[in-house]
Amino acid sequence: MMLLLDIGNTNLRWALSDGGSPGEVRIVRHGAAVPLDLLADWERLEAPGRIVASNVGGPAVAAAISRATRAYWGLDVEFVQTRAHFGALRIAYPEPERFGVDRWLALVAAHRLVPETALVVDAGTAATFDLLLADGRHLGGLILPGVEMMRASLLAGTLIPRIASEPTDEPWAADTGPAVAAGSLQAIAALTTRLYDRLERQTQTSPALILTGGDAERLIPAMDRPARVMPDLVLRGLSEVVSGDAPAIG
Template identity: 65%
Template sequence: MNLLIDIGNSNLRWTCHGQDCAWDMAVVRHSGGVPLDLLAQWEQLEPPERLVVSNVGGQEVADALERVTRALWRRAPEYLRTEAVFGGVRIAYEEPLRLGVDRWLALIAAHELCQQACLIVDAGTAATFDLLLADGRHLGGLILPGVEMMRKSLLMGTRIPRIEADPAGEPWATDTAPAVAAGSLQGLASLATRLFDRLAAEAGQSPRLILTGGDAERIQPALDRPAQLVQDLVLRGMRCVVDAGA
């Protein structure tokens, strides 16, 4: 059994992978460490053969993870690194390591999943958009603040009242705080539409839109293009890498 661990800016996702293992993703907020409830779950596991990790959450959580895994299983985590070419995917960045490993793994998973042009939207603390052609060629991408970061940055510089909830129904609002809430969702959704249409023109066919990340379900209702929600996309990419013997 292998333990696959995806550490994002805010959340940690994990699952067991191997023969007779159920593919069952779990999600926790990590806050720069390993939460006690996660530690309690891991204490119930059989010692994994490998601990394979994607980490964009920083060194603090990486250090905490290593302390825990060495204490529990006397195993050190193995951190994946972005490669220029893998599994038919060729990334656009001239310096591969400047592309976040989570985005790289999402590209690998998306290519395996759909075998056609696709737009990958990862709506997390940051919102990333990556464009992939059917032949595995990565065209590049864009990064914006995520929903909460976008809202907080605006509230910090204005006297707009605190936002209590996401808007429902119409894509616009009739009060100031709801207008900020709607704007954060509609802005990301509108960019997804623009990139989807540009990718369709580039590929010569309608692409797939794959949506993942902690705020994916909040953004999905605002989209006006069909989207497939795949919350374990990065973990699927990790599975591809492990199964390939890396």
Template identity: 65%
Template sequence: MNLLIDIGNTNLRWTGYGDGVSWSVQVVRHSGGVPLDLLAAWESHPAPARILVSNVGGEAVAGALCRVTRAYWGLEPEFIRTRAEQDGLRIAYADPARFGVDRWLTLIAAHAEARQATLILDAGTAATFDLLLADGRHLGGLILPGIEMMRTSLLAGTRIPRIESEPVGDPWAADTGTAVAAGSVQALAALADRLFDRLAVESGDTPRLLLTGGDAERLRPALDRPCVEIPDLVLRGLARLTGRSSAC
């Protein structure tokens, strides 16, 4: 049994993976450390053979994770690093170290599941877009503030009141607070539609749109193009690396 861990900017996702092990993804907010409910869950967890980690959440949470896994199981986590080429996937970045490991793992998972042109939208604290051709060539991508970051940055510089409810129905709004809430969603959805259409032209085929990340459910109703929501896409990419003697 392997332990797969995806440390994002806000949340930590994890699951066991291996023969006879059910795929059951758990999600906690990490706040730069290992939260108590996760410590409790792992205290009775069987010792894994390996611990594979995707970390974009920073050094503090990585250090805390190492202390916990050493104390519980005497194991060091394997922090995955981006590679220029992997299983037919070739990233566009000249320097692989500058390409987020979470984005790389979503590409690995997408390319393994289907050899098809694919647009991946990871809607989290930041929103990332990555374009992939059927032959495994990564065209590049875009990064924007996520839904909450967009709203927070605008409200911090204005006197507009914050509206907690989510916009429904029309993509426009009839009051200012709701217009901010709707605008953050519609901006990401409109860019997804634009990139989807450009990828269709670039690839000469109809691409897939894969939606992942903590805000995927909030964003999905605003998308005009057909999409498949896969909340655990980073973990699926980690699972593809478990058969290697060294995944780092």
């Protein structure tokens, strides 16, 4: 049994895998350290055979997690690194190490799970957009602030009051709080539509639109293209890398 870890900018997702799809996904906020509720869960966990991780949360949380796994099970964490090629998948970046490992793993999983051209949107602390052709060629992507970061930066730079609110069913709003809430979702949804349509015209096919990340479900009402939510996409990519090509692990 393997322990798979997806250490994001804000949250840590983990699941167990026997070499196939990840099991139940657990989510905790890490705060650049090891959360106490994670340790409580791990105290009850039977020792895994391997621990494999994706980390974009920084060296502090990686070191803290590594200390915990050595203390509990005497195991070091194997951190996956982005690489230019993985099977048919080819990354567009000329310097693959500059391409986030979470984005890379999401593409590894997407290419395995869907046969068609795909637009992969990861809506987390940052919102990333990656375009992937059916033959495995990655065209590139874009990055925006995520939903909460977009809202926080607007409120920090203006005198708009901090009003806790969620958008209504309409794409616009009749009050300031809902306008800010709707704007952040609509901005990401609008860019998704623009990229989807460009990809559709370029390839003369109907691409798959895959949403992942903590805010994927929140985006669904704002989307005007058919989308599927795969919240464990990075963990699925980890499982693929571990079972398919050990040299991707550093």
